[in-house]
Amino acid sequence: MQIGYKLAAEAFGPAELVRQAVLAERAGFDFVEISDHYHPWLDNQGHSPFAWTVLGAIAAKTERIGLATGVTCPTVRYHPAIIAQAAATLALVSDGRFTLGVGSGERLNEHVVGTGFPDAVSTRQELLREALEIIRLLWRGGYQSYEGKHLRLDDARVFDLPETPPVIAVAAGGKRAARLAAELGDGLFATEDRPELVRHYQEAGGSGPRYAEVPLAWAPDEETAARAALETSRWAVTGWKVMSELPNPANFAAATTTVRQEDILAQFTCGSDPERYAKAAQRFVDAGFDRLVMQNAGPDPDGFIDFYRGELDGRLRELRPAPAGG
DSSP, X not given: OEEEEEEOTTTSOHHHHHHHHHHHHHHTOSEEEEOXXXXXXXXXXXXXXXXHHHHHHHXXXXXXXXXXXXXXXXXXXXXXXXXXXXXXXXXHHTTSOEEEEEOOOOHHHHGGGXXXXXXXXXXXXXXXXXXXXXXXXXXXXXXXEEEOSSOEEXXXXXXXXXXXXXXXXXXXXXXXXXXXXXXXXXXXXXXXXXXXXXXXXXXXXXXXXXXXXXXXXXOSSHHHHHHHHHHHHGGGXXXXXXXXXXXXXXXXXXXXXXXXXXXXXXXXXXXXXXXXXXXXXXXXXXXXXXXXXXXXXXXXXHHHHHHIIXXXXXXXXXXXXXXXXX
């Protein structure tokens, strides 16, 4: 079991994210994960720095903690050749601490380059498959070319490659993506405690790490935590079908005007009771995940990191899947 800390890149500027990563390493977290977005979900979040620059700075200022994107879309805003190069470089400067999390993307971030974002989910999955094939091809070394249905590579070479390529964790919300994670990835990435995702991944031959984000909001009291999450993170209750389609923060603001504090409490673990946090994490452990990312939407990141070090670290590491049928 490994425990990660989610760097809320939509809520904090780059220097602050680096500072939080340093604190997370001191607190005992095993890795930090950062979203790779162009826009925040809501304008009032106020930030969205370039994730790869932030990760490079974190690599330079830390010694032990793992680094991960959660997740990068290597198909529209980026060509996969660029991601192959970026991930290889980050693996080198971090001494092998980097995990490349990839997914099929959201319109919110990908439409900005003006080439269009596919309406069909099947097309997005085809693009992701081709992108992974290109990344794997480039990581073999030498000059490579590729001609796919959607993507091309023309006589390209990544010159600086680590001895061991970065782990690729593929985000999945259904069977098709979970099987892709097993076929072309090294691990699985998810945002829901759904055991069928792990089952599909493993049935397709996947045996690597299984990442999942645990939604929470820390504050000394439940109401303060829930209010903060409602203000900045109410987009999270809309579900993936909405989250992947809306083009701008203004659309997410409009789509979430009816979200109530009760809705937040139903999805986020709020407050400062360590047993409630352990129970929330247990659901993901029971679903088969072994890399838990603490995704804090509360108002005080330093307070949460202190709370984790003092109250959660030992509890979470002791979690084991419930016996079958138990």
